[in-house]
Amino acid sequence: MKNIIYYYSATGNSLYVARFLQERLPDTELRSIPEELVEERFDVLADRIGFVFPLHYLSLPLQVEEFLGKVSFREAPYLFAVATCGVPYWGRPFLDADGVLGRKGRHLNGTWFVRLVSNYLPSRxxxxxxxxxxRAWFAHQKLQGIAKSVANKEHHSAWQILRELCQHYHEEWRAQQKKMDENFSCDTERCTSCSLCERICPMRNILRPKGHPVWQHNCVECLGCLHACPTEAIDYGGVTQGRRRYRHKDISVKDLLHEFKGKGQKNAK
Ligand SMILES: Cc1cc2nc3c(=O)[nH]c(=O)nc-3n(C[C@H](O)[C@H](O)[C@H](O)COP(=O)(O)O)c2cc1C
Ligand code: SF4
Ligand code: SF4
Structure with a gap:
């Protein structure tokens, strides 16, 4: 395999970016980070290895950080990362990724933000x-440049401003992990028991003993369940009713569902 792109995506922005790069880099395979974690596939040999993920509270999604800590590279691939976001540069995802990779003597060679649409519905x-x-037009232009840079294995460092402040906010957020899903509720009258919320969850944190979702307190707040529910039965904190659910226009819900085949770590308790 020449190139591998690992992606993490709840509402399709990062999967769109990963596919865009895959189409322009010959012989490239896409791999879902939550599925790799469950299947415990961490040993990788490729020429170029990319990580595409959303910005979560100014840094890495928790499962992306976990995956970066576990993955090991054979030989010396070109490593790159793209963070999709609503507001670029405010954040330190690449600094934190380098911190994790640095412990095994690796560093990102190319890093970029791509601004798309914020899916953080609780705030707006x-x-x-x-x-x-x-935003899609500008993202398209930027992605064409990124694809060329990755093909040529160019070095590039994205700006990351207000790093200390970002670290503070990110750490405050991650300290709340066990409580992250306490804000979710389900209107059982609107729920049709379609199971999409359960199947999109990258943490296997949703069980449905009576058809509707019951959150198991091991959430990473990706918001996949909230946005995927076709009847908008799921609410977060009483503030998301009436707000428009989001999914990238080129990505279907089916594209975002997980099929966990392995017997590896079980996240849901
Ligand atoms: C928990 C959470 C935190 C977020 N924090 C930020 C942030 O700090 N800055 C930002 O620009 N976007 C933030 N976002 C928005 C996402 O980064 C953005 O919508 C991303 O493109 C979503 O990618 P996806 O569709 O692949 O999941 C956040 C989203 C979530 C769910
Ligand atoms: S419960 Fe919802 S927000 Fe939490 S990890 Fe699962 S899909 Fe994401
Ligand atoms: S996605 Fe919505 S309708 Fe489907 S099971 Fe979950 S809460 Fe119910």
Missing amino acids: DTAAEWRIRI
Whole structure:
């Protein structure tokens, strides 16, 4: 295998970016980070290895950080990372990724932010359609450059501003992990027991003993369940009712569901 791109995506932005790069880099395989974690596939041999993920509270999603800590590279591949986000540069995902990789003597060679649309519905409604289209156009232009840079194995460092402040906010957020899903509720009258929330969860944190979701307190707040529910039966903190659910227009819900085949770590308690 020439190139591997590991991706993590709840609402499709990062999967869109991963596919865009896959189409432009011959002989590239995409691998889902939650599935790799469960299947415990960590030993990798490839020429170029990429990580594409959303910015979560100004740094890495918790499962991406876990995966970076476990993955091991044979030989010396070109390593790159792309963080999708609503607001770029405010964050330290690449610094933190390098911190984890540095412990095994590896470093990211190319790093980029790609601004798309924020899916953090608890803080604000999804951006207007015209804004989404403009961001998509700029993202497309930027991605063409990123694809060329990765093909040529160029070095590139994304700006990351206000690093200490970002670290503070990120650590405060991650300290709440056990409580992250306490804000979710389900309107059982709207729930059709379709199972999408359960199947999109990268942590296997949702069980449905009576058809509707029951969260198991091992959430990473990716918000996949909230956005995927076709009847908008799921709410977060009483503030997301009436706010527009989001998914990247080129990605289907089916694309985002997980099929955990392995017997590896079981996240849900
Ligand atoms: C828990 C959480 C925290 C987030 N924090 C940030 C952030 O600090 N900065 C930002 O620009 N976007 C933030 N976002 C928005 C996502 O990074 C952005 O929508 C991303 O493109 C979603 O990618 P996905 O569709 O592949 O999941 C956050 C989203 C979530 C769910
Ligand atoms: S419970 Fe929902 S927000 Fe939490 S990890 Fe699963 S899909 Fe993501
Ligand atoms: S996705 Fe929505 S409708 Fe489907 S089982 Fe979950 S809560 Fe119910």
